[in-house]
Amino acid sequence: AQTVTQSQPEMSVQEAETVTLSCTYDTSESDYYLFWYKQPPSRQMILVIRQEAYKQQNATENRFSVNFQKAAKSFSLKISDSQLGDAAMYFCAYISGVNSGYALNFGKGTSLLVTP
């Protein structure tokens, strides 16, 4: 079974600073996708960024980027120039294969606080 571990229950960052959220996962598959989702107090699940395992290049979406280390099974999220609107729960997720209906497996989440 695939597992996703987020070891930081809470993180804090000052506005305009950079913060990195950690995620490790366990899988025996060679090709897969990884995702970061943001959940603000509104409860809505918002896709932040995704990474294809067979791609060496780290994904980037504006202020959000990942550090993907396939051998170490590590997938961290870096948020640059943090804004108050970035405050939310962040979930790392791994997508399973066709035998499990391409289900997303989530970590427990990291609560990000952004201070002025």
Added chain:
Amino acid sequence: NAGVTQTPKFRILKIGQSMTLQCTQDMNHNYMYWYRQDPGMGLKLIYYSVGAGITDKGEVPNGYNVSRSTTEDFPLRLELAAPSQTSVYFCASSYGGSSYGYTFGSGTRLTVV
């Protein structure tokens, strides 16, 4: 441009009551999912469906049932509600395949008292 619509948004049930959480999507997605989110936890898969007429259990299916008679609808049935089913429930859909992300509904907060 509705995406995934869940109803109701909030509900309080008494122990032993039953209810159906509704989920509908208008994107012609084959894959649909039900997750629950307990406080301080990530989302756990309850059931999923890969197309009309096909459903399968996820990680935490006990106490729930689903059906998928159409591509658009994927209702989740709670029979004999228990306090352990107090949670936030999310429905999601996808085209399927590892490269596609999900479209999530806005969630249903259910309290069983």
